[in-house]
Amino acid sequence: MRLKCKICKKSIVGRADKIFCSVKCKNYYHVNLRNATDIETLEIDSILHRNRSILLEIIGKNGTQKKVPRIVLEKKKFRFKYLTHFHVNSQGKTFHYNYDLAWMEFSDDEILIVRKR
Ligand SMILES: [Zn+2]
Numbered sequence: 639m640r641l642k643c644k645i646c647k648k649s650i651v652g653r654a655d656k657i658f659c660s661v662k663c664k665n666y667y668h669v670n671l672r673n674a675t676d677i678e679t680l681e682i683d684s685i686l687h688r689n690r691s692i693l694l695e696i697i698g699k700n701g702t703q704k705k706v707p708r709i710v711l712e713k714k715k716f717r718f719k720y721l722t723h724f725h726v727n728s729q730g731k732t733f734h735y736n737y738d739l740a741w742m743e744f745s746d747d748e749i750l751i752v753r754k755r
Pocket residue numbers: 643644645646647648658659660663
């Protein structure tokens with residue numbers, strides 16, 4: 639079986655596991671793959687970035703934790719559903735991460751914001 643380049647369809651010479659005929663075709667593929675991802679992730683990324691700015695503004699540049707009424711975040715249009723990852727601690731409390739910052743529902747109307755290092 640003769641392999642053809644994934645991009646230009648030219649026959650590939652060399653190792654059997656090669657996918658591209660040249661560095662040029664390989665780069666073309668990866669640049670396009672990255673661009674496609676950049677386009678599709680832009681909207682959620684900007685929500686996450688905006689959320690982080692809100693948390694950062696509240697906790698401060700060097701703050702390690704701060705408890706605020708939930709309404710403070712709501713007024714700034716914080717999007718609670720968007721997070722980068724989460725962690726449930728030994729007390730069963732969920733830390734909602736936004737990159738290096740996290741928030742936890744402390745009570746019905748309070749949110750604890752923490753900086754994780
Ligand atoms: Zn090619």
